[in-house]
Amino acid sequence: TINLDEARIHGVEAQVEHAFTDAITGYASATWIRGENRDSRFDEPLTQMPPPEASIGLSHSGAQGWQWDARIRAVASQSRTADTFTAGNERDTSGFATADLAVGYRFGPSAGFRSNELTFSVTNIANKTYREHVNEMTEARLDPANGVQDIWAPGRSFGLTWNAEF
Secondary structure, three states: OOOOOOEEEEEEEEEEEEEOOOOEEEEEEEEEEEEEEOOOOOOOEOOOOOOOEEEEEEEEOOOOEEEEEEEEEEEOOEOOOOOOOOOOOOOOEOOEEEEEEEEEEEEOOEOOEOEEEEEEEEEOOOOOOOOOOOOOOOHHHOEHHHOEOOOOOOOOEEEEEEEEEO
16 A cells, blocks of 8 residues: 555536426436546556446336336446556456346335335346456456456346335
């Protein structure tokens, strides 16, 4: 562990929503962050700075009835690594995009609850193989011959959620 004399992080985060109807809303979000290592011992970016990313989606919701949400997330590749600071352990990552979908039904008051919602979701619908940039698996730790593989983000995942207000 090394303490840095000076570092600076700056970035932009934005989110917009637009209601197309009383029930359908479109949304988009984006994040861009840069970390600068200003310590004279290191002429490189800060370690583990996430790459730029953006999401866009459409959702349908109401006080009662069918609900759904569809989203696409895109993440840029990241080649800004802190090679000296991490002794070459921070790795470049490829860009990727994933799509998620959730469908559910919102019930009215029942069984003592003000509302109930049951939702089925599928994340990473296309089962895309990707690795998030902020990942502790270094090149030196990889050893496929002995079963030590990369840490990939979850593949296609299914979820069932019950949300109740009381």
